[in-house]
Amino acid sequence: MDNQRTTRKVKLQVWLTEQEHELLQQAATTTGQGMSSYVRANVLKAIKADLGVTVTPQV
Numbered sequence: 001m002d003n004q005r006t007t008r009k010v011k012l013q014v015w016l017t018e019q020e021h022e023l024l025q026q027a028a029t030t031t032g033q034g035m036s037s038y039v040r041a042n043v044l045k046a047i048k049a050d051l052g053v054t055v056t057p058q059v
Helices: 018-031 035-051
Strands: none
Touching: 018 035
16 A cells, blocks of 8 residues: 555545534644644544554654
8 A cells, every 4th residue: 555645635524512622622732733634643543443454653
C-alpha cells in the first residue's frame, strides 16, 4: 500500500452536540492540531484498527 496522499477527496459532515464539540476542540488543542486534522487522524486510526492494519509511526 502506497503511503502517498492523493487528490481524492471525501467530505465528512458530522453534527455534534455542544458538549461533543467542546470535547473535540479540547482534544485537538491538547494535541496541537486543528479540529479537522485531529478528526482525520483519528478516523484513519479507527479504520486501520477495524481492518487490523498495523499503524507505523511516520518519521
